[in-house]
Structure formats: structure tokens, C-alpha cells
Amino acid sequence: MSKYVIETKNLTKQYGTQKSVADLNIHVQQGRIYGLLGRNGAGKTTTMKMLLGLTQPTSGEVAIWGKPLRTNEKKLLPRIGSLIESPGFYPNLTATENLRIFATLREVPNRNAIKNALDLVGLPYKDKKLFSQYSLGMKQRLAIALAIMHDPELLILDEPINGLDPIGIAEVRSFIRDLCTERGKTILISSHILSEIALLADDIGIIDHGALLEEESLAELEAKSSRHIRFTVSSTTQAARILERNFHETQFTIQDDYKMRLHNLDISVGEIVTAFVENGLTVSEAYICEESLEDYFRRVTGGEGIA
Template sequence: MNDYVLRTNHLTKKYKKDIALNNVNVSIKRGEIYGLIGRNGAGKSTMLRLITGLAFPSGGSIELFGKIQPNVAIDAQKRMGAIIEQPALFPNMSAYENLEVHRLQKGIPGRECIDKTLELVSLMDTGKKKVKNFSLGMKQRLGLAIALLSDPEFLILDEPTNGLDPMGIVEMRELIKRLNREKGVTVLISSHILSELHQLATNFGIIHQGQLIEELTTTELDEKCRQHLRIKVDNPTMGATVLEQQLSTTDFEVMQDGTLKLYNYLDDVRTVSRALTNHGLTILHLSQNGDSLESYFSKLVGGEEND
């Protein structure tokens, strides 16, 4: 079995003179929750539209389930579920009726999948209530139900928490985690709520001005964002010895430029400073550092905000 659900090879999309996506290479393995990060206009939605067949690439290729599009586009569509932009809902129908329409459109045999999917997204109790009277959170869950109706292996979600209140965001996050954990669904999700992605994704791709500028795992991101004391002394080797022998810690790193990153003693800077100076070291710099995903993203792409 191929380990990769999705791989893109120099994926490019041009609109007249504008390049929306430029030579993007993304790899997503089975079982991952891949968070796609980028400002509005960075190319996130364009990429998702290309993957789901709603648009066609200007260059490069898309490999789904080990086979290159467009040769397996129909087969791949059956194994995927997606919410791109606003889900297509019929406001004067109930949740059940909405799913029945989509079941027929997708050619899914039997109605058993409808009740099962409604239960999965906690909409079993809506009965004959019309969708136009649903809350935004209920509509988002119904959109997710449509994407899940065919029991997909690969789920693609474009801003699924957009407009939800804090409780709705938590419910959506827990539902996606449960699908991934219990059903093994691989998820590709874009969102501008970076703190939410940080709690959800196992892998991240950062896209800026149509280019993928970094891919990293949650472990790698946490390491980059981990709170620490940043220490520069005139003798880094002696500084490391003092930390290990006098402060009895090995929870530090010596960087290539000689900077010491100490991950404990965050609330006891005075003890660290005293230990270093008592051994004749000159402290050139001492500060507490560490990023949130938002600040790491801002530093990477420039600017203070993720639009």
C-alpha cells in the first residue's frame, strides 16, 4: 500500500499574468492531519481546488493514492470528501433530506449512510427542522456530513471553522480529531486560525505568495516555539559546563553560533545569571524567548498579522 495519499510535483496555477501557485511540492502521508497555513491570497484555496478537481493546473502534477491525475480523477473523487468555500445546502430541506440529495448525486447505494453520518456530526435530533433555521455551527457540521457521506479516506477542508463561535470551533476540532483517530481519515485543512491548527494538525505547510516556504511536523514546530532562555556568554563551552554541573540540567542546546538555549529555570533567571558570573563568564545576552504559531508564521513571512 502506498504511504502517500497526496503528492504534488511542481504544482503551478496561473491566471493570465498572475501566478496563484508556483512549483509547489507537498507530500501527505496516510493518517496525517496536514495544516495548510497562509494569508488570504497566498494560494491555499487554489491548491485545494486543484486537488479536488474544481480547477486544473497550469503546470506540474497531482498524485492521489499513488496515481497521477487526471487519469484516476473519478476513482480518487470517490475516496475523497471535501468542503471548499461554502457547502452547497438546500435551505428549505431538513438535514436528512439534504444528505439524501447528495447521496443520490454521488451514487451511494442505500440510505444507511445518512443516519450514520448524521449521528457522527451530532445532527440526529434535528428531525424535520429546515436548514435555513440552523445555527452557523449546525450548517458547518452538515457541510462536513456531506463530505463524509461516502466514508472517505481523505478529507479536504477549507476554513471549516470560519464564522463559528468558540464552542463551535472546539466541537469541529474534536470531531476532526475523532475521525482521524477512530477511522484513520487523512485530513488536509486550511485555516487562518493558527492557534486552532496548532492544537489539531500533525504536520504543517506554510505557503506564501503562491510558494511553499516550509514544511514541518508538530514536534519540529513545538521545538521552534518552545519557551527558553537565550543566553550568550564569552565562552559557550564553559557556559554549557556551568549549566550541566552547577545547575544540574541537561535540558539545553548549544547552537551553531554559540548561543545557549536553556529550557528550564524560566522562572529563576537570577540563579542562572549568578551561576554563570560566579564562574568568571561575561553575559553578553540573556532573555526569555519562544514563539506562538502566529508569531513564528509572522517572522517567517514578514509582517505582524496573518490576514
């Protein structure tokens, strides 16, 4: 059995000669929030539609809970809740009335499902306020209530904070986090807002022009973009031994045979360079790097950055 709730293999969607998604390999782990991060038009929505069977891939595979989606839609899709673009709610009905229609269509068995879903997103049950009178934040919360009404194990949410004001963003962020930590849901969420994904996600995939550029835990990405001393030397293996022997230092990352990063900035760069040279190493670069997370994303996406 696969350890991933969602796993794709070379997932590709092509329109004519244009690849909207190209050879995508993502891995979403049980009980975690995975943030799919990219600019508008990067391929996030197309990816999510393929994960839900709404769009057929040109090539590649989608596995949910270790089973291929293509031959198991009837078993797998009822266990998933989704928010892709805006649901078609009736403007002249209340939230409860709207959800009651969807519950009937989907044959949701739980009589308290509507009330539970509305309670969870902070909307009143059997309120007289019509959907047309809702603020954008309330509409978005109702859309998420629809996605969770049947108590799914997996949630796929496309830009759920898009267009919300700061208070609405904070509210939506809070109960998405609670759905994961308190109720054990696995959540795949897409966004073009770097700061929000950084506050919410456990793992992050960076997608740009349909291709996955990075896939790591948030902690690993933050370590990459945090303050560090960058060295280019003639042998990182030898440099590592010198750091351990002379400075009792283990907080470093070896990138390849020549490049490494030291994450402890309390040691003098000059002392380290001196030790390297005295032990026969050639040091061609040694400098303190203060790259922000935004700087890092700008670099990996080719300079344009993410909002």
C-alpha cells in the same frame, strides 16, 4: 509505495503574471491531521482545488496515495471527501432530504449512510427543520456530513470553522479530531485561525503569498517558539561538547555553525557563558528568548502575523 497520502511536487498555479501558488511541496501523512495555515488570500483554497482536480495546475504534480491524480481521477476522487466553500443545499428541504439528493447523484450504496453521517456531526435524522432555518454552525455541520457521507479515507476541508461562534468551533473541532483518532481518517484542513489549528493539527504547513514557508509537526513548531536560551558562538560543535561534558546537558538545538538554542532554562546563562569563554569560545550573543507561537508566525510571514 509512497508513505504520504498527499504529496505535491512544485505545484504551481499562475494567473497571467501572478502566481497564486508557487512551487508548493506538501506532505500529508496517513492517519494525521495536516493544518494548512495562512492568511486569507495566501493560496489555501487554490491549493485544495488543485488537489481535488477542480482547478488544473499550471505546472507541478499532485500524487494521492502515491499515484498521480491527473491520470487516476476516477479511482482516487471517490475515496476523498471535501468541503470547498459552501455546498449548494436546497433551503426549502430538510437535512435528510438534501443528503438524499446528493446520495442519489453520487450513487452512495449504503442505505444507512445518511443517518450515519448526520449522527456523526450531531444533527437529527428525518427532522422536519428546513435548511433555511439552520444556524451557521448547523449548516457547517451538514456540509461536513455531506463530505463524509460516503465514508472517505481522506478529507479535504477548506476553512470548516470559518464564521462559527465559539461553541460551534469547539463542536466542529471535536468531531474532526474524532474522525482522525476514532475512525482513522487522514485530514487536510485549512484555516487562517492560528489558535484553532494549534489545537487541532498534528502537522502544520505555513503558506504565505502562495509559497510554503514551513512544514513541520506541531511539536517541532512549538519547540521553535518556546522559551529558550539563544547563543551565537564561534563554534556550535565545540559549544555542544562543553554543554554535554560540563553540564550533562543534551536539550539543545544546533541551527548552524554559530547559532544554537538551549531548551533547558534551569541552568544559569552566566555559568554557561563562563564555561564557553574558559574553553576558548567567543560568545557574541546569549539571551533568553520568550517567543510565542503567534510571534513565531509573525516572524516567518514577514511581520504581518496570522489571526
